Amino acid sequence: MPGELSAVNVGFSYGGRTVLRNVSLSIGAGSQVGLAGPSGSGKTTLARVLAGLMPPSTGHVTCNGATVQAAGDGAVAMLFQSPRRSCSPRMTMRAVIAEGMMGGGRGSGRRREVDAGVRQFAARVQLTGDLLDRYPYEVSDGQLQRACLARSLAAEPDYLICDEATAMLDAATTAAVVRIIGEEVTARGLGVLALSHDRELLDAWCGSITHLS
Numbered sequence: 096m097p098g099e100l101s102a103v104n105v106g107f108s109y110g111g112r113t114v115l116r117n118v119s120l121s122i123g124a125g126s127q128v129g130l131a132g133p134s135g136s137g138k139t140t141l142a143r144v145l146a147g148l149m150p151p152s153t154g155h156v157t158c159n160g161a162t163v164q165a166a167g168d169g170a171v172a173m174l175f176q177s178p179r180r181s182c183s184p185r186m187t188m189r190a191v192i193a194e195g196m197m198g199g200g201r202g203s204g205r206r207r208e209v210d211a212g213v214r215q216f217a218a219r220v221q222l223t224g225d226l227l228d229r230y231p232y233e234v235s236d237g238q239l240q241r242a243c244l245a246r247s248l249a250a251e252p253d254y255l256i257c258d259e260a261t262a263m264l265d266a267a268t269t270a271a272v273v274r275i276i277g278e279e280v281t282a283r284g285l286g287v288l289a290l291s292h293d294r295e296l297l298d299a300w301c302g303s304i305t306h307l308s
């Protein structure tokens with residue numbers, strides 16, 4: 096359906112080993128859905144399939160009414176657990192956020208426009224001043240994760256999949272990340288899928304929760 100990211104009867108096998116069987120799940124525009132389940136139940140696998148990073152073995156995935164064939168159109172962004180593994184150590188916070196603007200194909204890519212966009216998205220995640228010129232080894236995990244969030248938001252995806260994205264953060268930074276994402280949901284109808292082992296967090300964050308077993 097338009098305005099939805101959906102898995103329909105999705106199955107997935109790594110080699111001969113089946114991890115997902117007949118899973119159906121929808122994330123509507125402007126909604127926040129939690130995905131819970133024990134370790135190894137297939138949460139990350141389902142997230143990758145929904146993001147178009149791997150095709151399902153059976154069933155199908157649709158994004159805004161069209162079959163998801165491959166990653167890269169920018170409609171679905173992912174935010175991972177470890178910001179250090181998802182950022183180049185050679186890029187400043189400014190460059191990390193600029194990467195999102197280029198990846199999303201926004202604007203002309205002109206220097207002045209990119210700089211203004213970086214400032215706007217950096218301010219949204221409260222990264223200002225000299226933090227923007229620091230490298231990953233010069234900032235905390237929470238600051239780096241906020242740069243990764245700004246990179247994801249700068250690409251203006253329709254859907255954001257957060258795979259244990261707050262697992263390495265303290266309570267205050269977790270609350271800030273959840274609040275910033277919630278602002279995007281309200282302001283422009285971002286649809287969110289949040290994967291977590293933390294049921295309390297999902298209860299507070301999401302309007303509905305799907306459980307994989």
Ligand SMILES: Nc1ncnc2c1ncn2[C@@H]1O[C@H](COP(=O)(O)OP(=O)(O)OP(=O)(O)O)[C@@H](O)[C@H]1O
Nearest residue numbers: 109110114132133134135136137138139140141292
């Ligand atoms: N690339 C891979 N090749 C083979 N098997 C894999 C691969 N990635 C994951 N698996 C297996 O698939 C199953 C589901 O893994 P997945 O990471 O999706 O679970 P999860 O619910 O996200 O787990 P966790 O909560 O521990 O992160 C596990 O048994 C895992 O070992």
